[in-house]
Amino acid sequence: MNHQLQPLINAYEERILGQSKNLRLLLSAILSGGHVLIEGVPGTGKTQMVRTLSNLIGGDFKRIQFTPDLLPSDITGSAIFNMSENTFQTIKGPIFSNIVLADEINRTPAKTQAALLEAMEEKQVTIQGETYPLPDVFFVVATQNPIEFEGTYPLPEAQQDRFLFKLTIDFPELEEETKVLKQVIDHRYEDEAIDAILDVESFKAIQKEVEAVTVNEDVLAYIMQMVRRTRETESIRFGASTRAAISIAKASKAWAYLSDRDYVTPDDVKIVAKPALRHRIQISPQMELEGVSLDQIIEELVGAIPVPR
Numbered sequence: 001m002n003h004q005l006q007p008l009i010n011a012y013e014e015r016i017l018g019q020s021k022n023l024r025l026l027l028s029a030i031l032s033g034g035h036v037l038i039e040g041v042p043g044t045g046k047t048q049m050v051r052t053l054s055n056l057i058g059g060d061f062k063r064i065q066f067t068p069d070l071l072p073s074d075i076t077g078s079a080i081f082n083m084s085e086n087t088f089q090t091i092k093g094p095i096f097s098n099i100v101l102a103d104e105i106n107r108t109p110a111k112t113q114a115a116l117l118e119a120m121e122e123k124q125v126t127i128q129g130e131t132y133p134l135p136d137v138f139f140v141v142a143t144q145n146p147i148e149f150e151g152t153y154p155l156p157e158a159q160q161d162r163f164l165f166k167l168t169i170d171f172p173e174l175e176e177e178t179k180v181l182k183q184v185i186d187h188r189y190e191d192e193a194i195d196a197i198l199d200v201e202s203f204k205a206i207q208k209e210v211e212a213v214t215v216n217e218d219v220l221a222y223i224m225q226m227v228r229r230t231r232e233t234e235s236i237r238f239g240a241s242t243r244a245a246i247s248i249a250k251a252s253k254a255w256a257y258l259s260d261r262d263y264v265t266p267d268d269v270k271i272v273a274k275p276a277l278r279h280r281i282q283i284s285p286q287m288e289l290e291g292v293s294l295d296q297i298i299e300e301l302v303g304a305i306p307v308p309r
Contacts, residue, residue, distance in 0.1 A: 008027075008197040009023070009027070011056055011197060012053065025272070026049065026141070027258065028272065029164045030053070030057075030099075032164065035162065038143045038168075039146050041171075044170070047103065047143075050101045051063075054099040057203045059097075059200050061097060061098070062094035062099075062101070063094075063103060065104070072114075073093065074112075075095050075112065075119075076119065077096070077127050097138075098139065098200060099141070106155060117159050135200075136204055161243055211253070214263045215263075215264045222307070225305055226273060227244050227245040236301075237281075237283060238282040248269060248276045248277075252269045252272050278294050
């Protein structure tokens, strides 16, 4: 692992308590150039997780509150006519940032959702026929509230597939939650600025190092077997796409890098498989009626596949 990443992880875990695995998965996603969908009830620190990561890598951060009346141009930007100069002037939207938090993405209609997802896929934005590239380090984190569906526009499966991971944020354990309460009551971090551990250029260099992590043929075959099994299991109605296999491979490389290795092991694949698959497959109606969870099915599926030596 890059010697600058461990202090970053330490500072991250000191600020965000009770989410150690999710923090590392979030870091794995940005290191592998992917994006993340986070599902969790309000008040579990989702915004703080993303804002803290942005501060630690010295990146620009923008938060967009998604609402039913949000327009695509509110995200991407627009061209306005400058009467004094008699020319059109481009006003870039909040999407032109290193880290973008799309808060409650399912509260806006599909047309506005698509504007964000196009930027994620193409890493560029077109305003009035002019194409503008997005930053090299570009990371979108979208959040969803799992308990309130009135007036929402759920993301279609094809759009969810654009996200590398889907993370579920639950309440922390009693001890960790008590520490959070104590930090707030003591004003420990309220006015204290978060110092950047890295800068964006250094982070880009680390992303290049992650790309160099090797995945041997046996591990690639293990990933493909896992993805193809999702299409052959009766408990799964719709299986995962080829993009799922690519996502697992990329995320495995990042997780291996964070584990101070330059090669991927089957254990790395197992760790990233669940967040990489849970938004890409649909369980059968029969399993839903029986109350079987999606995560449980993924765990059983992964556990049934022989692990390469």
